[in-house]
Structure formats: structure tokens, C-alpha cells
Amino acid sequence: MALPSVMVLPLLIVIAAGVYYIYNEVMHFMSKSQVRNKVVVITDAVSGVGTECAQLFHKGGARLILCGTNWDKLESLYDRLTNDADPKETFAPKLVILDFSDMDSIEDVVAEVLECYGYVDVLICNSSVKVKAPVQSVSLELDRNIMDVNYFGPSTLAKGVLPPMISRRSGHIVLVNSIQGRLAVPFRSSYAASKHAAQAFFDCLRAEVEEYGIVVSTISHTFINASDPPPVEEPTPKPNTLAAFIASQLTHGVRPSVLANEIMQTVNRKRKEVVLAHPIPRVALYLRSLVPPFLFAVLSAGVKDSVLAVQ
Structure with missing residues (x-):
């Protein structure tokens, strides 16, 4: 007997919801199985994103090497991960002190990391430092630190960590x-200059190590937003509405948990490049390539408006 037409749409919705649920459960199971027993290094593990990543990979059964600049915070994260964990799963x-602002210590840090298990399966470079200031007010010392x-x-x-990856032909x-x-x-x-440099380096690295079965991924995200969203306020008129809108979208952050999940999916699916951003920053990327004069004009107008607002 044929179903009444009024029942078709609800039935399709129920079926779609069931398929989506099953898909999520399968992907969640695969996420755990694919990182199990893998040696995973996370830099700046005590940050919001680093902590979220540590929790995800630890639950998945990874052999974690957590790096950070503060030993007390690393120990606190260690306790948080192990207190409720099943030692059978x-x-x-392992904890390692790592401070990228002290470049003379990096060689010893690398040796300590490799001593833990002898190799690294996954390296997650999560460390970052930011600064917001006019060009002329940033000192050379601060430039170098960034x-x-x-x-x-x-x-x-x-x-x-690359030599063991090359010899094992995986990583x-x-x-x-x-x-x-x-x-x-x-x-x-x-900040932008340092991020451009890192992007270029890892793009080159990706091409050079592909023959060894090593995957290199870059995740380009907007700013990390670890705070609660601010209350909605009535917008005030601005001299350049378009510039203000683009600026607000470019600085609209992503939650640490969202980014951590994206990192996990990137590792599982071996994605090479991920852009985690809202539509406006994505459009700005296309404008930068296709019609750069237009984007430059908009950004310059935004700078003039911000100066007027300060005055």
C-alpha cells in the first residue's frame, strides 16, 4: 500500500537524520582507530587549542608528547588527562619543555622528543605569538621574537623529527x-610576515617529502576565540561600512574545540590544505588573487576610518 503524500517528507527527514547519525558514529570510531598507538607531538599543548587536541588524541589512544613552556601547566594537563582515563585504552x-623563543635549546628538545619513542608519527605545530601595532612602532627585537x-x-x-619519518617512510x-x-x-x-614565511616553508616541505610517504598539512584559520561571545549591540554608523564589515569578519574567531576537531579530521583524512574561515575571509582571499587593487583600497579605507575613530 502506498504511503500518503503527507508522510513522504517526514519519512525522508527521519531517514536522512538516521544516515547522518550513523555517518557521524562511523567517523568518530574511525577517528579513534586511526590515531591509536600513534606517536603524536603537540606544541603549546597548554593553550586552548592544544588542550582540546590533547584530549581528543588521548581519548583516541595516541601516545602523546605534550610540549609547552610551563612545567606546572603541563603537569596539570597531564593530571586532567590521566585521572579519568582507562589505562587499558x-x-x-610524556611532557617536554619547549620554548621557541629560545632557539638555542631546540636541538636538545628534538633529542628529548625522539628519545621518548624513537620516532614521531604526527607533529602538530600549534605554537603562535601575536602582536597588533603600526609598523613603525614594532621593534626589531619583537620582530625577531615573533x-x-x-x-x-x-x-x-x-x-x-624528519629523518626518522624519512627512514620509516611515513609521518x-x-x-x-x-x-x-x-x-x-x-x-x-x-605576525602576518611570520605566518607567510611558515606557510611557504611547509608548502615547499610538502612537495619535497611526498616521495617518502610523508604528509604535510596546513590549516589556515581566523583568530582563536576562547571567550564567550559578546552581547549584541546596535551598530553605529561608520564612514566605510564595507571596510568595517570585512575587518570584523577577518577577526571573527573560531572556537578551540572546533579547530581541534578540524586538526583531528585533517590527520585522519590526510588533507593537505584546510581553510577554516567564514565566507567573507574566503572572498577576500579570492579578491587578493583576482582583483588585488580593490582589496587594497578597501583595507586602506578601513585604516583611515580607524585613525579617524581614534582621533
């Missing part, structure tokens, strides 16, 4: 970068 993380943390540190660490290196590695925004010259 998970491994106790380049150390955002570029020289991750690239040096990647070089250090995955993930750079958690910023969309400003692809699109520069005013008042963030040093």
Missing part, C-alpha cells in the same frame, strides 16, 4: 597556521 602522556616562535621554531622542529606534519599566512591585515605586519 590510553597511554600516559619570527622565532611562528616560523623558525616550527620549521626547526619539523626538520628535527604527518601539521602546521596550525593563520589565514594571515595567506592574507595580510593592517597593523599585524610582523
